Amino acid sequence: MRHRLIVTGAVVAALALTVTPASATGAGPEPGAPGAGDSYYPDYGNGGYDVSHYDLGLKYRPKTDELSGTATVLAKATKDLSRFNLDFALDVEEVRVNGRKAKTATSGAHELEITPAKPLTEGEHFSVVVRYSGVPSEVEVDGYTSWHRTPDGGVAANEPEAAWWWFPSNDHPSDKATYDIAVTVPEGYETISNGDRVSKGPAGKGWVRSSWRSAQPQTTYLATLAVGKFDVTKSRTDSGIPVVNAYSRRLGDEDGSARASVERTAEITDWLQTVFGDYPFSSVGGYVPATGEGFALETQTRPFYGNERFKRGTDVSVVVHELAHQWYGDSVSVRRWRDIWLNEGFASYASWLWSEKEGDGTAQEIADEVYGSHPAGDEFWKVKPADPGAKNQFHDAVYDRGAMALQALRNKIGDKSFFKILKGWPTEHRGGNARVEEFEKYAEKVSGKSLSSLFDTWLRTPAKPSKAALGGERQDAGSDERKRPESWEEIQAVHGAHRR
Incomplete structure (x- = not known):
């Protein structure tokens, strides 16, 4: 949910010249494209191959x-x-392809x-075997690094780019892999990463090695790494999912509020299963390093929470938001970065549903x-959630107008169809990628209603919709289009509770 780098028009023009297909000349093997074809970030990802697995053996000196x-x-x-690219910013010592030494260059x-x-x-x-080294915090791309130096180590976490500073990759959400x-x-x-820790033990005098495995498909920006002095807590959800949380020992005044928020991960995960269906991964958790940052990120199975997020007290809502992303954004990932509404609109709405469940204001009241x-003239309404543009990819409108x-x-469409969609969509697309247009068709299929006008109004029109377009007024009691339920218990009665 955070973006720093902006690709300029000059870069786009240069790439257009670089990726002219050699196939037009009838040549043999061709260079793979230095980009995945994303209109927002033309040089993110690469063409010509699909990655199935990343195996990383790392050594870090805090x-x-x-x-x-x-x-x-x-x-x-x-x-x-004839050649291909990986996205990477550290120093490369050697590359081998199928065991044989390969030639390398940078561009x-x-x-x-x-x-x-x-x-x-x-x-x-x-x-492809790549041997490399560097000091990530000293490596900048366009004046920025996604590596966070901490008082006792370092953290890799950012969106839409983070992998370049710690492993070579095909850095685009459309190419998911295991790790x-x-x-x-x-x-x-201590080392914190995604998925399950499968081993931990000595690795020579004074060293210890931890191995983490992500067996479900994962995009590159959702891979995370943190090294530092952490307190680690372990538990399980009521449905049996292992929970691993970690807190820097340098959180100071934020320690209590951070723990009071993130330690509710198990409870929130069980509740989210009643809304979105089976949890899609083998473990869950979160970590709070002393980065001095105030943003959070849905790094797969183990969300990152900047310690500044808890400066003013507990923030359970952000935990709900990042855990909701495990379904919407992580398990079902965007196919293109312009599809970001499928991540942020749904995670934001999940926090509204949590508020409704807790009796702190219904989703309708928050939307109102x-x-x-x-x-009407606010810049907020000029951003189109279905295609916000790279500069507005993480604009409040993508989150809040998206939730509206x-x-x-x-x-x-009424609660019955609505909650059926919220469960069915991440189940049908589990482990894959999707586009906004595909969700719209799915919603029409499940509800049996024409919804193009609604989606155009809320997602594609750069103007404030009418209050009537938001709805929420009481409907005929016999219709599926009825007023909102009086309680969360009524919602669960409509779409059914879940237990694994």
Whole structure:
């Protein structure tokens, strides 16, 4: 839910020249494109192959912020390739493709060009081994680093780019993969990452190694790494999901409010299953490092929470938001960055539903309040959640107007269809990618109603919708389009509670 880098028009123009297809000349193997074709970020990701697995063997020295590693990338060529790119910003020592040493070059701010000793053929499964090192906090791309230096270590967490500072990748959400991440650190330091910790033990005098595995598909920006002095808590949800939370020992005054918020992860996860269906991963949790940051990020299975987030007290709402992303954004990821409403609108609405459940204001009341807080000429209404543009990808309108769109949908089709959609969508697309247009068609299919006007009004029109478009007025009691339930218990009676 955070963005820093903006691609300029000059970069786009340069890329347009770079990726002119060689196939037009009838040539043989071609270079893979230095971008995945995303209109918001033309040089993010790469073309010509699909990654299936990342295996990372890392060693980190907290006192100096030095990181060294060997990444093994398993992939499949989608065309005949003379060379291909990985997104990466640290120093590369050696690259091997299928065991043979490859030639390398760099281009742009984060492009590693790799020319294998032998061209790759379409459909070929291949391996890439990259040995590298660097000081991530000292490496900047366009004046910025996604690596957060802390008093006792470092953290990789940001959106839409974070991987470049700690492992080479095909850095676009459309290419999801599984992960094995082994990290060696000095004794006394803790390592936090995604998925399940499958082992921890000594790795030579004064060193300890932890290995983490993400067995479900994961996008690159959702991969995270934190090294520091952490207190780790472990528990399980009522439905049996392992919970791993971690807190920096340097949180100071924020320690109590951080723990009081994140320690509700198990409870919130069980509740979210009643709304969105089965939890899609093998573990859950969260971590709070002393980064001095105030944002949070839905890093898969283990959300990142900046300690400044808890400066003014507990914030359970942000925990609900990031955990809701495990369904909407992590398990079902955007196909293009313009589809960001599928992440942020739904996670924001989940926090409104939590408020409704807790008796702190219904989703309709919150929607009415947000609607009334932005006058017609406000810039808020000029942002289109279905295509906000790269500069507005994380604008409040994507979150709050996006959530209002869901409340309008709920009022239009009624709770029975609405909550059926909230459960059915992440189940049907589990582990994959999706577009806004696909969700719209799904909503029409489930509800049996034409919804194009509603979605155009709330997601694509750069103007404030009428109050009537939000809805919420009482309908005929015999209709599915009825007033909101009087209690959360009534909602669960409508769409059914879930227990694994």
